[in-house]
Amino acid sequence: MPDKKIRVLVAKPGLDGHDRGAKVIARCFRDAGFEVIYTGCHQTPEQIASAAIQEDVDVVGLSCLSGAHKYLFPQVVKLLQEQGAGDIAVIGGGIIPDKDMQPLYDAGLKAIFTPGAPLDSLVAWVNENIHPRA
């Protein structure tokens, strides 16, 4: 019987090593019944896109606290698109000032979560918006 699981890649692009949030989210997604792959810290956008494709995930969750999200997040989206994987949803979290939100959405981010977002709201977003190979 077909058994479609949601697969998620949790990734930390850039050089900041503050992985508390990423790890909490990885565990929370596991508890929500998803299959979660975590890349660890200090990943380049290239490494993240490549991992997302090799793992055939439905969604990539990016966490960045260093302020470099403006370059790093759109770059992941772009690389996925270039490699024929534009259907993989990219969402982001971290210290993202309000005024950066729209440019990030314009660049193809599907959702952005800022500090204080309850874990349930992340899970709910994924369940509502991600449908593996529907």
Added chain:
Amino acid sequence: MFTEDVLNQSSSLRKKWEDEVKKVVAKSADQKPEWTTVSDLPIKRIYGPEDIKDMDFEKDIAYPGQYPYLRGNQPTGYRGKYWTFRMFSGMGSAAETNERWHYLLKTGQTGLSTAFDFPTLMGYDSDSPKAKGECGKCGVAIDTIDDFQTLVKGIPLDKITTSMTINPPATAIWAMYLASAEIQGVPINKVGGTIQNDMLKEFIAQKTLMCPPDASVKLISDTVEFGTKFVPRWNTISISGYHIREAGATAVQELAFTLRDGMEYVEDVIRRKGLDVDEFAPRLSFFFNAHIDFFEEIAKMRAARRIWAKAMKERYKAKDPRSLWMRFHTQTAGCSLTAQQPYNNVIRTAVEALAGVLGGTQSLHTNSLDEVLCLPSDHAVQIALRTQQIIAEETGVANTIDPLAGSYFIEALTNEMEEKAWEYIHKIDDMGGMVKAIENGFPQLEISDASYRYQKQIDAGEKIMIGINKYITDEEVEIPLIEIDDSVETEQIARLHEVKRKRDNRHVTECLKDLAQACKKGENVMPFCIEAVKAYSTVQEICDVYREVYGEYRDPGIY
């Protein structure tokens, strides 16, 4: 601590009180069944003499400047000198940061503290592909001594002490500081300051990684040895619990892991360098987090002093009282701040700063209200600094030393924190020390569990963060945001290329080769580092030597 009479009295009065409580609670229950600290430590409704009856005044409490230094290292407390008001700062280019430093010194700050950008922190140059998008974002970008001299321009290095938050490339950055001092005409035995230089907490918590644990500890021991011999006013290591706490540890975990890290360094210097413990231990410094749970933090800092004094005396046979002193810097908790209703952060920071002061800190950074959103604005930094000045000069809390000593609650909590910390410390001893424990993933997993538990408690409303899970408002607050322009990156790269074009590349290669040789032979790298930075070697060139010789460490990702 108490006579039989007092204990008997207390016991009978306590019985009465308990009966009274039962009656009241039967009519109207408490607001919640369990009352715990932010770290989940259960707290009793009341504490009394029986909670501290086994304490020995001389052995466990005593007076400031007396073993076990529970009440402070200095006999005079803050009357001789307040704690150092040390605000962490750094952003964009070296020139911009230098400007900010001059501003801070003018507003009454008494020490400097440097934040470097991520490429510098990780040992990459601004033109590395890995650095793209990060240059100058969270701190100042430093590639060569050219940048460094701009950074300290007009700062009298013999008068102002500087703290530098730098870890893997600490040898290179410290070398730049020392060389810059020499160029200013200040002999290196006259400069004072601190490099963070604590790699164990990086493996445990913050993940600013370069080489494997053993090689990292070796480089740290090199700096300790070099400082002991040639830069006696420098704190070559700031053993940090701050980041461990920010990664989600409990107060007890912060206390235990930090102190066990400290012991690991002591053991390494003794073993590897053959120094006597009293030669270097007086320069070891610590760095703690002041989180929002007021009494827990005070108890943590008091316990830290007592544990350290005992460990240094009993484990490492230190004789010099200064070796037994735990001197520490404190920073209020970044992770306790909220992006929602950001002005509330001023209040949080004030309470946390007060805990740091009542815990007896030697220096303090107070977070700015906008730090959860961006780099702090001048105005926000000023409020944060004023918070410290108000605590010091208006509130009167600095009038007397360790004012909470003797409180049944504070002493009992201090004892409990110490006891629980020793349990962790002994567990890590049994694993063969902190490096081994890190290889086993032990502290990482403990912290990961604690942070997940806390997040679940927040989501369930069992722990409260105002603005996050209680008293939520929709109002939009306009906070002026500081932003680092992308031109910082292009200009910094241009500067770097200019330096590389002008320098004597053959000389650079020789210096780096000498450094590699020193690494391979196990010699102290500091003299070679100083030569290398004087020749305009870059931070990355020096770190690449380490990565080449010792190998590059990758985070095993325990969670």
Added chain:
Amino acid sequence: MAELGKRAMEGDIRAASRLIRNMEDNLPGTEAEIKDIFPFTGKAHVIGITGSPGAGKSTLTDEMAAAYRKKDKTVGVMAVDPTSPFTGGALLGDRIRMQRHAEDTGVFVRSLATRGAMGGLSKAVGDGIHVLDAMGKDVIIVETVGVGQQEVEIINHAHTVLVVLVPGMGDEVQALKAGLMEIADIFVINKADRDGASKLYQETLNMLQMGKWDDGWIPPIVTVENVADPISFAQSVSDLTDKIDEHYQFLVKSNILAVRKHRKATAEINESLRATILEPILNELTANGELETMIQKIMKRELDPYSLAELVAKKYMAS
């Protein structure tokens, strides 16, 4: 997406990973893709790695991948982690140790969760190996955790089997003796700079001496030290891959490779029979409620399981 298999063979990473996922998810029609690629498989050297949690298998796999890349071989990795029985979710934590290969097109890493279906995992791994094999990977490393039945089944797909031991795991050797003794080709004592390594070595050696090694290959014990020192760790893992290659040469020369291929083919036919015959029947019986009826009959002692199975067999086999 049609012709995933064909595209995977042409080097389309997306197609390959999607194909593996379709197999994992048991999507209808995926078998047809395997049929397409099957003729092009059978070339890769498949290495299985097993051992208890915490034995350092992912770090070892990562370094082996690096060592094979130095030997100019392309590498495929399938890393299996357990599904949480409570939530159905999984933290697939092996990739984190292998991310340095992410940008190397010569390495393909895929994480799999056990999901807990009967025999399903082993089939998914077997199919995954076919995909990686058809993609032209020279070496395929399958990493799995534990010593249970599922793991032994997975290991049947491998030509060379590594059993990873670490000092300080207590009675582990005894447990392994029962479980994996017969299928181990190489024992690896990882983290051999820890206390208890020489004791572990001796125990493993004693155990080996009790075994019978009819085919002429006595499993060597390879020690790997200094996980924390990247340079010497790389060297000892490179030596390990030499030993693995030696085993493969032995298989080829002694013609035991044929025996291994037989073992692999046996596992494959078992799994495909189960998938194509048993599972559809079970699914139908579950869907139409007959399975429950049969269970009730057994519980009430109206009929025995064998008679019921015969009835089912008659119904489905007749056609």
